[in-house]
Amino acid sequence: MIEELKNQISIKLNNEIKNIYGVEVELKAETPKNKENGDVAIPAFPLCKALKKSPQESASLVSSILDGLNMFETISVLGGYVNATYSREVLSKSVLDSLDEPKKVDNPKTYAIDFSSPNIAKPFFVGHLRTTVIGYALSNILSYRGHKVVRINHLGDFGTQFGKLIYAFTNWGNIEEVRSNPIDTLVGLYVRFNQEAKNKPELDDEARRIFKELESGNEEYRTLWKEFKEYSLNEFNRVYKNLGVSFDVYSSEAEASRKSARVISMLREKGLLVKDDGAEIVRLKEPYPPAIVIRSDGATLYITRDLEEIFDRYDKYHFDYMLYCVGNEQKLYFTQLKEVLKLMNAPFEEGVKHVNNGLILKDGKKMATRDGSAVKLDDVLNESISLARAHIEEKNPSLENKDELAKKIGVSAIIFNDLKNYRENDYEFDIDAATRFEGQTGPYIQYTDVRIKSILNQCAYNKDNVDYKLFNTDSMYDMVKALDAFEDVIDKCISEYAPNYLAKYLLNLSTLFNSFYAKEKVLCENIIERDTKLYLLSKIKDVIEKGLNLLSMSIVDKM
């Protein structure tokens, strides 16, 4: 609401100045850095040059125009700035009333979101955490705003890696071992292949040959592949259940490969494919390297399958936006993909976005175990859960369902620790810092929610008793303004495809409440005051829980 008012003020102000002085300026109403300076600040400097007046004089002119708008309780000039405040009583009432109205967009769009998309026959690594939680949070946020969302998990179930795996299995593996401990056994085979291939590069050729046969429909290989895929899916679904993440669609590279003749003939018809060194490539404009679409042995590549897949998705969902939540490493790849789509005149090209994310680091390097292999997400989650369990034991040992609680707190802590960081940047992983119950953590927010609920559960309130004059105090008014900012934060998350703004917002709102809580008694003698505070608290609780839900974090009642 305040955000909207600021826009209105800017427009009115600039129009008035144009009418009165005949000059075009772009004054912008801002939120002052220091809240002592009021609710709205307008730097008047742009006027100085246009009117050849001093900053103070310019600010005075602005303040007199502002005065005519009848929107503010106080207006003052400080240096080249005009500061203004609203009536706290009036604003608080309209903010709190408006919280109940759902804010859906008038023209909903369809967003297809490709996220998580792990490679099968491998464990679910921490590296996949970011795409998974960012993609899922974004899908929730978009859907909250009224957009149509298609959550897609595009399984990496094809490619030369399966040639390697099948080679390793047929030469060194046995099916009983795989069946008794699928993922570890398959990973072991894959690792062994890569080790042996270091000295025998001809193994890589062999793997490519096997993949080519698999793609061409070799029955024996296909049976193996199907079984391996089944094991992986079981594993992944367990992880998704723990994270509270779900999808609308599972798509598959293998499926895309099967249908890829279509997109290849589209490329051919448009004359985009060029023979080069035996392969067929699409040349791209400078400075991008060409995209290899067909290997010299005729097999498809990642981009071939992705191209087929995106046309298929467009046919199925008619998306306005196709978001790929994939790491920074593939930045060049996605610009290549978009360039090819441009050359193909794909009608949906503009809506294709690479929602890139950074790495999870340990001591400045990509997170790995001591022997250099990737860390399993399961191990991280389990450690987080046991740390949470230990905290509970220390702080509140008499609680019931401690194990279940520890799971909710531990997993949410890892999710929050990821989402609070800006999407595109790498971040340093520290499990102790993430699971701490103090500071900028998931548990801090959950704890705040629990504290609020423990008050609300003690006493019902009557909304008719609410006295909006009581929102005059700084702490009460600050919370109202924070509540007002929620929908703006959601919009920012959408415009930047970045859920960290919501995560930071929840921290801020929690701190405001905790600060208030330490100073003032809620369940006081005066019923008007008590019910007013309880009403505000119930709104804060609603917003915190709304936020936790959007981020796929758990809500707990006691902790």
Place this chain on the structure above:
RNA sequence: GACUGCGUAGCUCAGCUGGAUAGAGCAACGGCCUUCUAAGCCGUGGGUCGGGGGUUCGAAUCCCUUCGCAGUCGCCA
């Protein structure tokens, strides 16, 4: 080498579409529980915003340059 991104307090990160004294958490230090969950709150100390130049009334923010780190760069995904 080329392209992209990053470099802000001891540590982890915000701020970057230019605006008032550069913010938060952790760590350090000092306070606050006969009162609604102290897992909290309040306060103190701590910064050449990597270096240099430029644009501007005004630069952490924009431009140039330089150093450091990371990622990527035709038959992997």
